[in-house]
Ligand code: ADP
């Protein structure tokens with residue numbers, strides 16, 4: 706399964722979900738590749754040191770002589786690999802503008818390594834630009850994190866329209882795997898209202914697992930860890946492990 710974690714809104718938990726879902730799947734013995742497609746590189750930096758990254762996904766996408774396999778890096782979990790991003794990725798849009806295969810670069814570059822993994826998890830930037838389109842062209846499935854807050858559903862129409870267009874034009878196999886409620890605070894009436902509202906709009910597509918607001922989840926990247934090593938007993942670890950199970954069941 707090639708899973709794009711996408712929502713064009715920032716701050717909804719895409720990166721946190723990409724990191725911890727990839728780690729959860731790897732811990733269940735699934736060979737997993739985390740592809741960082743956000744120029745901010747936060748997924749990358751949760752597992753690798755900045756200084757240790759010489760070549761990144763940008764090089765694989767633009768340099769004809771850099772193969773994807775050359776930029777993929779191991780982590781302390783033998784089942785988890787990372788295709789790192791650096792700020793250079795911000796140049797990609799300009800670089801591929803007007804190239805006839807601009808939307809297909811990720812798919813074409815990673816095609817040869819798909820067979821090495823049960824799961825490829827792609828963290829995407831908070832736009833519907835070329836990077837996100839590359840992710841959606843390559844993906845088999847889409848996971849949409851939605852922040853449990855006021856106006857959380859605003860913008861999901863645009864996303865679903867883009868997905869529809871991509872499905873019709875270039876990637877018929879693309880499916881919505883699920884909608885994940887994140888940053889949830891069950892103590893507030895608003896929080897509970899949002900859950901009801903999201904369930905009303907997306908029905909069965911909403912994952913049973915809900916990710917609560919948690920300081921442990923917020924701080925774990927700073928320690929270069931997933932939630933499973935940073936705070937293995939925390940609610941965040943339990944919830945992302947459950948999400949891993951749900952994703953495997955839906956696969
Ligand atoms: P996105 O990638 O969609 O922009 P992030 O995953 O970077 O979103 O999350 C935005 C901010 O919220 C980050 O500072 C992150 O650490 C924090 N965050 C994400 N999920 C949680 C959570 N469940 N509990 C607390 N903080 C969270």
Ligand code: MG
Pocket residue numbers: 719720721743747829830
């Ligand atoms: Mg992010």
